[in-house]
Structures are given as C-alpha cells and as structure tokens.
Amino acid sequence: MKVVATNIGQAVEIEWQGAKEMSGLYKYPVDEPIYLGKEDVVKDQVMDRKYHGGEEKACYLYSADHYNWWKERYPEADWELGFFGENITVEGIDESTIRIGDIFQLGDAVVQVTQPRQPCYKLGIRANNQQIVSDFWDSPYPGVYVRVVKEGAVQKGDEMVLLETVSDNMTLAEVFVLFTRERGNVERLREAVAIPEMAASCRKDLSKRLAYAEQNS
Numbered sequence: 001m002k003v004v005a006t007n008i009g010q011a012v013e014i015e016w017q018g019a020k021e022m023s024g025l026y027k028y029p030v031d032e033p034i035y036l037g038k039e040d041v042v043k044d045q046v047m048d049r050k051y052h053g054g055e056e057k058a059c060y061l062y063s064a065d066h067y068n069w070w071k072e073r074y075p076e077a078d079w080e081l082g083f084f085g086e087n088i089t090v091e092g093i094d095e096s097t098i099r100i101g102d103i104f105q106l107g108d109a110v111v112q113v114t115q116p117r118q119p120c121y122k123l124g125i126r127a128n129n130q131q132i133v134s135d136f137w138d139s140p141y142p143g144v145y146v147r148v149v150k151e152g153a154v155q156k157g158d159e160m161v162l163l164e165t166v167s168d169n170m171t172l173a174e175v176f177v178l179f180t181r182e183r184g185n186v187e188r189l190r191e192a193v194a195i196p197e198m199a200a201s202c203r204k205d206l207s208k209r210l211a212y213a214e215q216n217s
Contacts (some may be wrong), residue, residue, distance in 0.1 A: 001092035001160035003107070004064045005029040007082030011045045014125050025122045027082035033155035034087060036109040036148045041087045055147055056114050056199035061160075062086035062143040063093035073135065077127045084123070086143060090160050095142055096173040101166035101197030108152030110163065115202035116142030116176040142176040145199060169195050178206060184213045 009027035013020055024045040035042040039054050046053035062084045071079050081089045088106070095116065102113045119137065124130035136142070175192050182188055189210040193203050 001090050003088055003154060003156055003158045003160065004091050005081040005089040006032075006034040006154060006156060007087055007089065008034060008041070008044050009082070009085070014122065016121055016125065023122050023125075025085040025126055027085055027087065029081050029089075033107070033153040035151070035153050036106070036111070037151055038148050044087060056201070057145045058148045059088065059111065059146050060084075060086045060117065060143060061088045061090050061093060061146065063095075063141065064089050064091045065093070066139075066141040069139075069141065070132075074127055074129060074132060077129070077132075083126065084117075084143060085126075088154060092160075093144060095140065095144070095176070096171055098144060099166050099169040099171050100175060100195050101169045102162060103149065103164040104146075105159070105161045105163055106152075107154030107158035108150075109148060109154055110150035110152070111146035112149050112197060113144055113172065114147050114197065114199040115145045116172045117145060118142075118179065118202070118205070137180050140173055140176075142172060144172060147199075166197065169197065175202070175206075178209065183209050184217070186210065186213045186217050189213055 007027035008030050009024045011022045011024055012026045014023045036059050039058055040046055041059055067079060098113055100113055104111050119133050124133045170192055178189055178192055189206055193206050193210060
C-alpha cells in the first residue's frame with residue numbers, strides 16, 4: 001500500500017437545516033509531508049471533536065482505489081483527493097482484510113486501526129447530494145480511523161506496511177455492516193463490542209445497537 005496524497009483541511013462555513021456551522025471536512029492535497037500527532041494531524045483543523053480527532057481517531061485514511069466507484073455514481077462532484085475528509089489517501093487499502101487492532105508503519109509514524117468511518121450529513125453537503133451518505137453506509141468502503149502509536153511525518157510515496165495483525169479481531173468491513181444490514185446480529189455485535197482495540201465511541205454506538213437487538217430478538 002502506498003500513500004498517494006496527504007491532505008489538510010481548514011475550517012469552512014457550511015449550512016445545515018438553516019443553521020451555519022464550521023466544518024473541517026474540506027481537505028485538499030498538500031505538497032509537503034504531514035505530521036501525525038497523538039490526537040491530531042498537525043495544522044489540520046478539526047471542528048467537531050465529539051466525532052473526530054482525539055487519541056482514538058487521530059487520523060483518517062481512505063483508499064484511492066475506491067474513488068472510481070464513487071465517480072461513476074456522482075460524476076458531478078469535485079473528486080479531488082481528500083474528498084472524504086481523509087488526511088491520507090492510500091493506494092491499496094482493502095477494508096475487508098484490515099482488522100481492528102492491526103498496526104502499520106506509515107511513513108515515520110506507527111498507527112493502529114480503531115474503527116471504520118461513520119458518515120454524516122457533512123459528506124452530503126460536500127457532494128451537494130445527501131444521497132451519498134446513504135450510499136456510503138451501503139458501500140463496502142468505510143475507510144480507516146487510526147490511533148497514533150508513534151508520532152511521525154508521512155508524505156506522498158511512503159509505504160503503509162503491516163507490522164502486526166490481530167487475527168481474531170473483526171475486519172473493518174465486518175464491523176461496518178453491523179450499523180446497517182447486520183444490525184440485528186446479536187452474536188456479531190457482542191463480538192465487536194468485546195474488541196479491546198476498538199475506539200470507545202464506536203463501541204458505545206455498537207453497544208446501543210446490541211442492546212436494541214437483544215431486546216427485539
């Protein structure tokens with residue numbers, strides 16, 4: 001897997017349901033390396049810290065390979081790399097094989113996979129089409145949130161190399177479907193919330209789904 005773009009975002013004013021707010025989703029490629037800190041990418045603006053940033057979601061990665069799939073569905077969108085709000089666009093990411101807890105060398109940094117992305121209306125605003133949010137949930141391409149085990153710089157051309165895998169843990173794709181078509185699967189939900197390397201916010205959301213599924217099973 002190879003880094004094809006490093007992306008930084010500045011705060012942009014958006015409007016949703018008549019209210020204005022600031023968003024850091026609008027990220028664009030930069031020529032220089034970016035630095036992965038423990039809670040953020042340096043110089044990248046994160047506005048909604050309830051859902052982004054922090055130790056367990058310090059950086060978001062998305063696969064360059066998925067872009068063509070989206071371009072066919074939304075040809076009118078501005079498909080510059082960084083569109084999905086990812087700080088790092090990587091060639092070769094496959095969410096069906098990457099597991100929660102997997103550790104990678106990424107440039108000078110070392111990162112650990114914590115959860116798939118859970119999209120919201122802001123992606124629809126960037127695409128100028130809210131249907132993309134539903135399509136993202138239905139897609140097999142959620143991208144990768146990571147915690148930073150070792151801080152360091154990442155630049156275009158760097159390799160993303162697997163250092164350690166947790167073979168018993170679920171993959172990103174397996175966790176992601178628990179929010180949609182597998183949301184009633186009690187056994188798999190129990191397995192997911194028990195993963196120690198899972199981001200706490202994602203575990204909380206899955207635990208709510210588990211409680212509901214248990215009550216209705």
